[in-house]
Amino acid sequence: MNKYNVVIIGGGSAGLSAAVKCYDLGVKNILVIEKEDFLGGILNQCIHNGFGLHEFKEQLSGPEYAYRFIEMIKKTDVEVKLNTMVTNVTKDKHVFYTNESEGFQEIEAQTIIFAMGCYEKNAGAIQLAGDRPVGIYTAGTAQKYLNAEGYLVGKKVFILGSGDIGLIMARRMTLEGAKVLGVAEIMPYSNGLNRNIVQCLNDFDIPLYLSHTVTNVIGKEKLEKIELSQVDDNLLPIKGTEKYFDVDVLLLSVGLIPITDLLKNLDIKINARTKGPVVNEHNETSIPGIFVAGNGLHVHDLVDYVSNEARLSAQGVYKFLNGNLHYNNALIVTKNENGIGYIVPQVVNYLNLDDKFVLKFRVTKPFKNVDIVVKADNQIIKKIFKLNLIPSEMENIEITKDLININTKEISVEVKER
Amino acid sequence: MYDIIIIGAGVIGSFIARELAKYEANILILEKENDVGNVTSMANSAIVHSGYDPVPGTLKAKFNVLGNKQYKKVCEELDVKFLQTGSLTVAISEDQLTVLKDLEKRAHENGVEVKLLNEKEAKQMVPNLNNAVRGALYCPTAGVVDPFNLVVHAMENAIDNGVNLALNEEVINIKQIKDGYRIFTKNHQFDGNIIINATGINGETISDFVTAHHFDIKARKGEYYVLDHFDNNFLSMPIFPLPSEKGKGILMTPTSSLNYLVGPSSEFVDEKDDLSTDALTLKQIREQALLIMKDIPFNMTIRTFAGNRPTPSTHDFIIEKVNNHFINAVGIESPGLASAPAIGKYIADELVQEIIHLTIKQKYNPCVKKYPHPNMLSSQERKELIKTNPKYGHIICKCEGVSEQEILDVLERSCPPHSIKAIKKRVRAGFGRCQGGMCQPLVAKLLANYLKVDLSEINYDELGTQVAKFKTKAGDTDE
Numbered sequence: 001m002n003k004y005n006v007v008i009i010g011g012g013s014a015g016l017s018a019a020v021k022c023y024d025l026g027v028k029n030i031l032v033i034e035k036e037d038f039l040g041g042i043l044n045q046c047i048h049n050g051f052g053l054h055e056f057k058e059q060l061s062g063p064e065y066a067y068r069f070i071e072m073i074k075k076t077d078v079e080v081k082l083n084t085m086v087t088n089v090t091k092d093k094h095v096f097y098t099n100e101s102e103g104f105q106e107i108e109a110q111t112i113i114f115a116m117g118c119y120e121k122n123a124g125a126i127q128l129a130g131d132r133p134v135g136i137y138t139a140g141t142a143q144k145y146l147n148a149e150g151y152l153v154g155k156k157v158f159i160l161g162s163g164d165i166g167l168i169m170a171r172r173m174t175l176e177g178a179k180v181l182g183v184a185e186i187m188p189y190s191n192g193l194n195r196n197i198v199q200c201l202n203d204f205d206i207p208l209y210l211s212h213t214v215t216n217v218i219g220k221e222k223l224e225k226i227e228l229s230q231v232d233d234n235l236l237p238i239k240g241t242e243k244y245f246d247v248d249v250l251l252l253s254v255g256l257i258p259i260t261d262l263l264k265n266l267d268i269k270i271n272a273r274t275k276g277p278v279v280n281e282h283n284e285t286s287i288p289g290i291f292v293a294g295n296g297l298h299v300h301d302l303v304d305y306v307s308n309e310a311r312l313s314a315q316g317v318y319k320f321l322n323g324n325l326h327y328n329n330a331l332i333v334t335k336n337e338n339g340i341g342y343i344v345p346q347v348v349n350y351l352n353l354d355d356k357f358v359l360k361f362r363v364t365k366p367f368k369n370v371d372i373v374v375k376a377d378n379q380i381i382k383k384i385f386k387l388n389l390i391p392s393e394m395e396n397i398e399i400t401k402d403l404i405n406i407n408t409k410e411i412s413v414e415v416k417e418r
Numbered sequence: 419m420y421d422i423i424i425i426g427a428g429v430i431g432s433f434i435a436r437e438l439a440k441y442e443a444n445i446l447i448l449e450k451e452n453d454v455g456n457v458t459s460m461a462n463s464a465i466v467h468s469g470y471d472p473v474p475g476t477l478k479a480k481f482n483v484l485g486n487k488q489y490k491k492v493c494e495e496l497d498v499k500f501l502q503t504g505s506l507t508v509a510i511s512e513d514q515l516t517v518l519k520d521l522e523k524r525a526h527e528n529g530v531e532v533k534l535l536n537e538k539e540a541k542q543m544v545p546n547l548n549n550a551v552r553g554a555l556y557c558p559t560a561g562v563v564d565p566f567n568l569v570v571h572a573m574e575n576a577i578d579n580g581v582n583l584a585l586n587e588e589v590i591n592i593k594q595i596k597d598g599y600r601i602f603t604k605n606h607q608f609d610g611n612i613i614i615n616a617t618g619i620n621g622e623t624i625s626d627f628v629t630a631h632h633f634d635i636k637a638r639k640g641e642y643y644v645l646d647h648f649d650n651n652f653l654s655m656p657i658f659p660l661p662s663e664k665g666k667g668i669l670m671t672p673t674s675s676l677n678y679l680v681g682p683s684s685e686f687v688d689e690k691d692d693l694s695t696d697a698l699t700l701k702q703i704r705e706q707a708l709l710i711m712k713d714i715p716f717n718m719t720i721r722t723f724a725g726n727r728p729t730p731s732t733h734d735f736i737i738e739k740v741n742n743h744f745i746n747a748v749g750i751e752s753p754g755l756a757s758a759p760a761i762g763k764y765i766a767d768e769l770v771q772e773i774i775h776l777t778i779k780q781k782y783n784p785c786v787k788k789y790p791h792p793n794m795l796s797s798q799e800r801k802e803l804i805k806t807n808p809k810y811g812h813i814i815c816k817c818e819g820v821s822e823q824e825i826l827d828v829l830e831r832s833c834p835p836h837s838i839k840a841i842k843k844r845v846r847a848g849f850g851r852c853q854g855g856m857c858q859p860l861v862a863k864l865l866a867n868y869l870k871v872d873l874s875e876i877n878y879d880e881l882g883t884q885v886a887k888f889k890t891k892a893g894d895t896d897e
Contacts, residue, residue, distance in 0.1 A: 100808035124721030151886030
């Protein structure tokens with residue numbers, strides 16, 4: 001049986017960054033397993049620009065961003081298996097995979113990084129009401145048809161959900177000659193990045209209907225019409241506010257969920273809010289030596305953040321292989337309080353910290369002129385003023401080691417109105 | 419001139435075809451949809467009922483009990499997943515316990531093996547029953563089946579034994595001719611000596627072309643939840659509340675693919691093709707289901723759907739010889755799936771034989787060819803399989819672990835898929851939690867390559883339901 005020091009499952013932005021970092025740290029015997037016949041993952045269908053501002057200080061398209069990392073990988077001795085699907089992972093870190101050339105194989109890993117990305121919530125998951133015609137796609141699927149295959153799924157489009165892929169597709173389909181009639185968001189605020197609202201909707205006069213949702217889909221075989229309704233404070237449709245749009249396509253951009261299929265067999269704890277695994281300061285799961293990175297951990301707004309965060313997982317691997325990760329003692333639990341939806345990591349081991357760590361979190365709703373207050377065992381250790389906070393933008397707060405101590409039990413984060 | 423023309427390739431039509439294929443006869447089956455088993459047969463609870471609850475003496479009771487007994491063999495011959503799980507019908511109050519006793523009596527009259535369980539025994543058998551459950555009727559012969567491949571493989575077996583299938587042929591009129599009837603579809607006409615009407619929910623429309631003897635078939639809509647695979651031990655068998663005049667009630671069942679179904683609602687609808695779902699009904703389903711089960715994780719929902727069941731005015735299956743050239747086998751509501759093999763046999767071996775004597779074929783094979791499913795093999799077997807055909811090692815549908823070769827296999831079979839949905843029904847690509855979000859473009863491309871057509875011609879389901887309708891400028895220069 002082949003043995004690897006680290007097996008990275010997924011060759012997208014997280015997996016590639018983790019692989020490069022592992023190599024740079026001196027880890028030997030690195031394997032990246034990718035299901036597609038190319039590296040880079042979903043970046044390859046994101047042909048718009050806006051990637052790389054943090055990583056490379058320039059604006060790149062998705063494929064260009066991926067290419068930079070692929071070039072880095074090529075300069076290493078990292079082994080890559082393309083067209084290969086991992087079918088099972090065991091608690092003792094045996095990885096089973098299948099592909100055309102090797103058939104079905106079992107390998108042994110010292111450490112594993114799950115970097116499998118996320119999937120899009122679909123009509124079934126949101127229990128979209130009405131008929132079941134052809135013409136309802138998740139935004140990413142329509143993006144794949146358009147950017148990877150060269151086909152438009154329709155010409156009269158409505159978009160439910162203001163997630164970034166939906167906004168990007170509003171512009172993209174418009175440029176290809178489709179008419180985008182509107183974007184509906186059930187919340188009273190947008191779920192996409194502000195720059196996408198401006199560049200993808202406003203610049204093309206595409207209306208954004210906040211506090212609205214699609215309440216009926218009409219069309220027996222082919223989509224003909226959608227019913228849009230305003231919603232009240234409890235997000236329930238208000239009778240009498242129905243508007244109808246004749247469309248042949250309804251795109252859904254209603255959320256992304258980390259892919260955790262392989263983790264479920266391992267009884268790894270999943271966080272109810274992020275839908276990704278519970279992790280420590282090195283993105284390590286409840287099983288020592290099993291790490292997560294990227295959108296498979298929690299959904300990010302920017303690929304640059306994914307690349308950066310994946311390096312932390314790589315550092316975890318490096319430390320684990322050298323016996324430098326500690327468990328059980330000096331555990332600090334992070335706690336999301338008022339206004340905070342979730343925090344990653346959920347656990348921090350003081351003994352594993354170099355000089356600092358970063359708390360990543362999202363707010364539950366928009367806030368203006370507030371403080372983010374971080375407490376260690378109820379003592380305020382950090383307070384940051386924020387002019388604007390919105391759920392669609394992930395926040396980072398750096399906590400230096402000197403702000404806490406070996407006896408710290410809990411770190412909480414909350415939003416405090418001024 | 420065909421000896422026999424069957425109209426409708428749902429589970430009933432397909433089993434009639436399969437049984438008739440034993441005989442020397444020239445047989446055609448017409449289907450209005452772009453695939454077999456595409457209406458009622460694909461949107462139901464997929465339960466093979468034991469036969470304890472139909473009124474004794476009815477056709478429902480007769481064929482259900484007979485059909486259930488044939489299932490194991492039929493599913494072996496047709497290579498279809500069938501799990502004989504047993505079922506529980508639960509009482510959630512002391513009053514309901516007396517009803518269970520009546521049902522036990524009815525089961526005995528129907529010749530069905532059952533056992534009354536007290537509260538403790540029931541909860542031992544199914545730990546996730548609602549605390550309110552006071553007792554249950556256990557029916558060991560009930561089971562769950564893969565309803566999609568049941569129809570496809572029954573039809574494939576019929577085709578392999580000489581039956582002709584014509585899809586996308588909706589019957590718009592039928593006229594009497596000498597020695598039979600002439601059937602008109604939009605573009606064609608077909609003459610047959612014996613016509614068998616197996617058009618289910620549309621049965622009365624077809625029957626009315628031929629006879630003045632009228633019955634009504636109403637559509638009763640049932641909405642369902644489909645839950646993801648989350649815990650194979652959550653529930654091992656279908657759980658029913660007490661039956662009512664509206665049917666078997668809101669049940670929860672594992673499926674043959676180890677998902678879970680919760681439903682169906684039961685409301686009459688005017689339009690027989692109204693398959694819409696609505697928030698209120700789904701809410702009621704959740705509430706009702708939680709009366710018999712506890713802690714159903716509805717957050718694992720991957721899809722909701724509706725199916726329409728035929729509800730005949732006669733309150734029983736309509737299986738009758740109208741005249742020497744026309745047979746009705748329609749209005750087959752629950753327990754139709756369980757009854758289908760027995761109905762097929764009865765029509766082929768008895769009703770048709772009363773009209774014309776058919777001789778048994780020398781070369782008849784009741785079995786379909788078995789194809790491998792890599793993720794059901796041991797590691798070693800899987801390795802060997804991929805060595806002989808590497809495409810079994812290339813996974814297309816991530817959620818359900820479906821390989822490229824499995825898709826290519828069904829394309830080669832004699833009742834092949836012509837749409838993305840028809841592939842989904844056969845191999846489960848797109849049935850998982852992403853609902854085809856990731857694999858649909860790959861499946862569409864495989865189908866286009868196989869059919870040697872452009873991707874823009876690939877339908878999701880019916881003709882005219884293309885998924886990638888418009889080629890872009892960039893697409894034009896592609897390859």
